[in-house]
Amino acid sequence: MPRLTPAQICYGTLAVVVATVALLAASGAHSLLTISLLMILGLTLGTIALALAITAPARRGTKPTGSRMVVGGRPASSPSVESIEREREGARS
DSSP, X not given: OOOOOHHHHHHXXXXXXXXXXXXXXXXXXXSHHHHHHHHHHHHHHXXXXXXXXXXXXXXXXXXXXXXXXXXXXXXXXXXXXXXXXXXXXXXXX
């Protein structure tokens, strides 16, 4: 797993705090047990948000591409240097 950047740590901390405060405000809980469970749930939601934020760039950059056979250091579908030079010489004449 990659190391976390300071921005990712701040994002995770903010996600935990916001999730916990929102859960506590929405529930109107008064008992210690309920508040503790909501705090654990907020911590879990913040951790999931951080995990998704870390893996999102990796998932965004991976797009399936068609495979190309490489021949002599260049893709097989690209024209050879010799054929390009012949075309240039033919165009000059």
